[in-house]
Amino acid sequence: MKIALYPEFNDVFVDNTLKGIFYPLCSVYFEDADNNKIHFISSNGLWFDEKLNDELNSEEYCIFDYEDDKYSFNGNINVYKGQEYAKNIYTILEKDFEINGEKFLSEKTSTEDYIKQVISKVPKSEINDFDSEYFIGTFYEYSIVKLNYLLSSKFSTFRNLIENWHNRETPFVYSILTGEMQGTLNHLDKPKIKNIENYELIGKTIASEFFTDGNDSLIYFNVQERKVLLINSYS
Structure with missing residues (x-):
């Protein structure tokens, strides 16, 4: 697995619909048969309008279609206030x-x-x-x-x-093998979405490393349906 920091926005998303809403953090390259490339992203900086939640997008999670290594958004963009x-x-x-x-x-x-x-x-x-x-x-x-x-x-x-705070070492993406991820999973309630059992955990990024605070990002990948699930983890 290879991690590349700060991919270009147009290498992450199929269009500019979410530019100014989501920040690309890093991309993970897998050395598998499909050579899948999964992107870690964050919508920190905006609050959510919970009244506008839909099955693809809410304050808790967002589901993207995965097309040619990029994310396609089909949810209600107005969930992001303003x-x-x-x-x-x-x-x-x-x-x-x-x-x-x-x-x-x-x-x-x-x-x-x-x-x-x-x-x-x-x-x-x-x-x-x-x-x-x-x-x-x-x-x-x-x-x-x-x-x-x-x-x-x-x-x-x-x-x-x-x-001038001390700069700690970071793996950028915390895998299921790390104590950081295990601590998150102990308190995580997965969203009640269709075929949730088909989503495989890829890892987690920590907001304080890429910003100063905000929600962390957990990414799951459904290889069968070609969908990516982003879960907002409030730490």
């Missing part, structure tokens, strides 16, 4: 970070100071329950960790890079 506004300001933040990201990294700009600097650059949300600061802060923490990795080929957490 998703249209989020996608709009994501584009603005992304362009600004392309210009100023290295400066933010070298100056060790905190999340709080980053939000103060950029919040005037994005249109004010007209959505009462959209948490702009949470979305912007999550974008920033993800982008700083990714940028540092692309520049140095070394992975460090945000708190190590910006706040």
Whole structure:
């Protein structure tokens, strides 16, 4: 099994429907007959509207069709509160970070100071329950960790890079053999979805390693039906 950090968005998803909602974290390559490539992703930065849950997408899980090593989304996108506004300001933040990201990294700009600097650059949300600061802060923490990795080929957490915390070793994807995963499974209630028994656990990523907090991501793969199940694990 080979792990590649930070795949391109278009190498993970079949289209841009979820750009600004989901962040690609890493891809796992399997040396098997099908050479399957499974992607770990996260929608941290947005809250869920539980009233709009459907059988493919909810605050607990999301099911994707798996097509040519990419994910296809068929759920209710409005489960993610303020998703249209989020996608709009994501584009603005992304362009600004392309210009100023290295400066933010070298100056060790905190999340709080980053939000103060950029919040005037994005249109004010007209959505009462959209948490702009949470979305912007999550974008920033993800982008700083990714940028540092692309520049140095070394992975460090945000708190190590910006706040000088100790940087612990990480496997990135925690398998069923690790104590971290075993602890999660001891308290995990699998969603009541069709053919859940056909989904094989691939592993788990921890939110605090790619952001600073949020929900962890568990990925299951149904090889027979070519579907991927993402479970949000609140740690």
